Amino acid sequence: PAKTYVKRVIGLPGESVSIRQGTVFVDGQRLREEYVVNMAHGNYPPTRVPAGHFFVLGDNRDHSSDSRAWGTVPETSVEGKVCLRYWPIARAGSLR
Secondary structure, eight states, rough: SSSSOOOOEEOOTOOEEEEEEEEEEEETEEETTTTTTTTOOOOOEEEEETTEEEEOOOOOGOOOSSSHHHHOGGGHEEEEEEOOEEESSSGGGEOO
C-alpha cells in the first residue's frame, strides 16, 4: 500500500469476524469495545480471516477505511504496534 494506517487488530488468522447493527462479533462472541469513538452503523457478513492475515478496524468506524473496504491485511504489511496516544490531549499517554 502507498499509505500507512493506524488500525486496531480485531480478527486473528482462523477467526470469523462479523458486524451486526454496528456490533462486532468474533467467532460469534460480542466484542467489548470501550475504545470506539463512533460506533459503526450497518452490517458486515461473517468473514474467516485467512492464515497470515489480520482483520482490522478503525476506532472512528463510520469514517474509517479498513478491512470492511479493503479486506484482510497480510501480516507482511504490518509495520509495528502502537504504544502511545497523543490525541486528544485529555487522553494522551501510553497504551497497554
